[in-house]
Amino acid sequence: MTNQSNNYQAWNDALADFPHNALITEQLSFLLRYAVLAPSTLNSQPWHFIVHEHTVLVQPDLSRWEEATDLSQRQMYISIGAAIENFIIAASYFGLSVSTSLSPFDNGLFSVLLVCEQSHGKMTALAPLCHAISSRSTHRGLYRSEEISPSLLRRICEISYDTSIHIIRDRRQRLIVGDIMLESGMTAFSFSSLRRGISRYKRSNLTRDHIGIPGNTMGFSLIKSFVAPLAIRLFNVVRLNYKQQKDMLRSHTPYFVVLSAKTDTCIDWINTGRTYQRISLVSESLGIRSSVWASPIEMDNGRRRLADLLSVSKPQLCMRLGYGTAYPHRSPRFPADAVTDIII
Numbered sequence: 001m002t003n004q005s006n007n008y009q010a011w012n013d014a015l016a017d018f019p020h021n022a023l024i025t026e027q028l029s030f031l032l033r034y035a036v037l038a039p040s041t042l043n044s045q046p047w048h049f050i051v052h053e054h055t056v057l058v059q060p061d062l063s064r065w066e067e068a069t070d071l072s073q074r075q076m077y078i079s080i081g082a083a084i085e086n087f088i089i090a091a092s093y094f095g096l097s098v099s100t101s102l103s104p105f106d107n108g109l110f111s112v113l114l115v116c117e118q119s120h121g122k123m124t125a126l127a128p129l130c131h132a133i134s135s136r137s138t139h140r141g142l143y144r145s146e147e148i149s150p151s152l153l154r155r156i157c158e159i160s161y162d163t164s165i166h167i168i169r170d171r172r173q174r175l176i177v178g179d180i181m182l183e184s185g186m187t188a189f190s191f192s193s194l195r196r197g198i199s200r201y202k203r204s205n206l207t208r209d210h211i212g213i214p215g216n217t218m219g220f221s222l223i224k225s226f227v228a229p230l231a232i233r234l235f236n237v238v239r240l241n242y243k244q245q246k247d248m249l250r251s252h253t254p255y256f257v258v259l260s261a262k263t264d265t266c267i268d269w270i271n272t273g274r275t276y277q278r279i280s281l282v283s284e285s286l287g288i289r290s291s292v293w294a295s296p297i298e299m300d301n302g303r304r305r306l307a308d309l310l311s312v313s314k315p316q317l318c319m320r321l322g323y324g325t326a327y328p329h330r331s332p333r334f335p336a337d338a339v340t341d342i343i344i
């Protein structure tokens, strides 16, 4: 992997033809091309796959877990949940059904076993979302104030995978959620260890790396994209950009979405990731954009305020939702075969 275009090749890989007549291990390896396009915290892609006969074992890759920003490993598992959801949607689209089970892995970690079999033509209702997997990306820009129709919002609410979905439209509540996001962002960025952790994943627009967040996905010019990693390491950039961020959250975020669970276990986090990915794919297929803010959940005070506001037990993920004003840039990926072992 030496030239820049290769670190974006994974987005094209998913568009190849499904190998209908190949061995099941080849088919499962193909489906992992969809899994790796999932969103992940800091674009760390903290997953590793082992394909054996008709199964895929999904393991966390601790070398891509950033402790400073994700002490509990919640975000790592949410990312893994999103990758699993992509895999299951693509499997259904190409004629396979998948059952999942959690199994202990190492050092208190968990992996997820996916057992796949022919579905004999039965597709799940979510299978058509397969088309949205390679067009989705996180949209961190301004959203128009345009309303999303009640029937679309209902559709988004109906696709939960064992997770509560709160869509916040009411102006008073939106202002409160926006303030919680901003204040927890400023608190998070006041910790130098967190700033260092995040800056390790910031990349220039010309990056050749397969992980990390290029500046253009945040709307940065080329020069700003080179300066950003250092600036993020040294300064509280949320505080420095307070006015701009406040304007984005107050005037350019027509909807917030909060996902929550009753408890705070690895299963809740994986389910949250699956629900998040369903929402982002349904939204994408309807022309609606989404983005995530981790800080309101990771900062205790923000999480408590969100829980009180919505009368929920354990908020897990906070999203912005709305019609976007511009098409966002993509971020790079490791190709599926670089993160997969096949056991013959």
Ligand SMILES: Cc1cc2nc3c(=O)[nH]c(=O)nc-3n(C[C@H](O)[C@H](O)[C@H](O)COP(=O)(O)O)c2cc1C
Pocket: 037, 038, 039, 040, 041, 042, 043, 074, 075, 076, 078, 079, 082, 136, 137, 138, 139, 140, 212, 213, 217, 291, 292, 293, 294, 295, 329, 330, 331
């Ligand atoms: C658990 C989780 C937490 C995330 N937190 C943030 C965040 O706080 N701020 C942000 O801008 N993006 C956040 N993201 C989005 C990722 O940065 C994004 O998915 C990644 O850079 C890959 O880009 P893509 O989604 O456009 O493919 C988060 C994603 C996940 C799965």
